[in-house]
Amino acid sequence: MTRQPQERTSVRKPPAPLSDAAFTLLVQGVLDYGIFMLDPQGYIISWNAGAERIKGYRAEDIVGRHFSVFYPFEDQSSGKPQWELETAVAEGRLEDEGWRVRKDGSRFWANVVITALWDEMGVLQGFGKVTRDMSERRAAQHALTERRRLFDHLVQAQETERRRIAWDVHDDSIQAMVAVGMRLELLADRVPEPYAAELQRLDTSVREAIGRLRSLTFRLHPPGIDRHGLIEGLASHLEDVVGSSWGMPYAFEHRLHREPPPETAITIFRIVQETLLNVHKHAGASRVDISVESVDRGVLTRVKDDGTGAPRSEDGTREHFGVIEMRERAETAGGWWSMRSRPGAGTTVEFWVPDPHPLPDSTPVDGSP
Known part of the structure; x- marks a missing residue:
């Protein structure tokens, strides 16, 4: 042994x-x-x-x-x-x-x-x-505070200008075109048939233009985001536009510690709005999934579709309307923006923006899943 x-x-x-x-x-x-x-x-x-x-x-x-x-x-x-x-x-x-x-x-x-x-x-x-x-750290904090102040001012100025344009379009252009449509209807009842048919076609074109202008005013200043916050504003936009107007199935998940400040909420809303518009116009998608959650003292947002995917141009960049604007919005807010896509496999737009005053706890706001 x-x-x-x-x-x-x-x-x-x-x-x-x-x-x-x-x-x-x-x-x-x-x-x-x-x-x-x-x-x-x-x-x-x-x-x-x-x-x-x-x-x-x-x-x-x-x-x-x-x-x-x-x-x-x-x-x-x-x-x-x-x-x-x-x-x-x-x-x-x-x-x-x-x-x-x-x-x-x-x-x-x-x-x-x-x-x-x-x-x-x-x-x-x-x-x-x-x-x-701590002089360098304090200077960096002051620079960050100043950048945030300028960002808030920029967002507020942009939204004020959008609101003014929306009001001008609604109170001037749309009302003028509605009056034109009413005159065309009256004329169509008084002229001979060949001319009446042409007037009817003109009236239809005017009505379609009015619809496009009303859609424009809604995109410029959607109701709810400044009064009810990000989650309600997004939910309303998805229901009214994606679900009702476009007839596209969607899912919306949100896990926020709290509602972000107005300027942050507007930034997130505008990027999501532009992303959804691109999905509707260019993706050929049958479904879109949106999620918003509190991550790393900020808000992480994902918009994923099941469409054809974004093609690449000869120089390797993605040919996608609004990409530069979306990225600049996120980066101006101190965050980041990215897009992952393959032909035939859909597109995922993901971005994160910081919350200037995040809550320490991880309890979602009421009503989130």
Whole structure:
């Protein structure tokens, strides 16, 4: 009987604790964070390379001075530095974001953490202070906020112009053509038969033009989206246009955490509207499926048809009306847009736009499946 060799298991020894010298080397070498210590009164007793890089002081220039030198004059006058130390003592630590001052007098936006340090006897020995320069992040946030403000203004301006054009068409062009149609009907009853038939054909053409104009005004400013929100607006559009007017079967699923803001809702609605129009005109589809859901702090929308698929031109780009407008709408809102299609396999348009104020929970709005 042979004995099987026993499997050897190696036991890894725990790493040796970091020595005081190594820990000091680590703290001193960190460049992205200003790390230094204060005595119980707030005077600086240590300084690292990160603090020098962020604040501009060399150790020999700043050690021994009070840390309030980093605060703007208005904060010094209000007693903010001392209040922060007292808060750190009372609560153990304090975190703050605000303006701080470099050696050259320039200001930067800082994230600051002050931690009270106690010995074994419970006696306060001083404070540990960690500072991070957040100026670039704050500038990026301001740029994003400004971009969002400009986007909202652009959407509102576009919708106002669309509404004005829709009203002008309805109150002027359509009414004028309705009057022409009524005159043609009266004339058809008073002229001989050969002329009456021609007038009837003209009247039919006028009625068809009126119908097209009314469809145009609806596309320019569909009712409901500004009063009832995205889900009701889309549902109404699908029922009235896709189902009733086009006679196309469809499915609509929505799983939103909440209704998005008006500008976001209008952007989503307009892209879906353009996509559906392309499906109706060019896809040769017998069915379309639409889904809207909250994903990654935004709204993901999918429009899928079972049509012929979008053909490709000789240079490889998709020949599809409205593609540039749809992509620009999504990207202007800070999102993305894509289209997947193969001849004979249908087309899927998918896009995502951010929600400026998403809810943290994942509960869909009432009425969604």
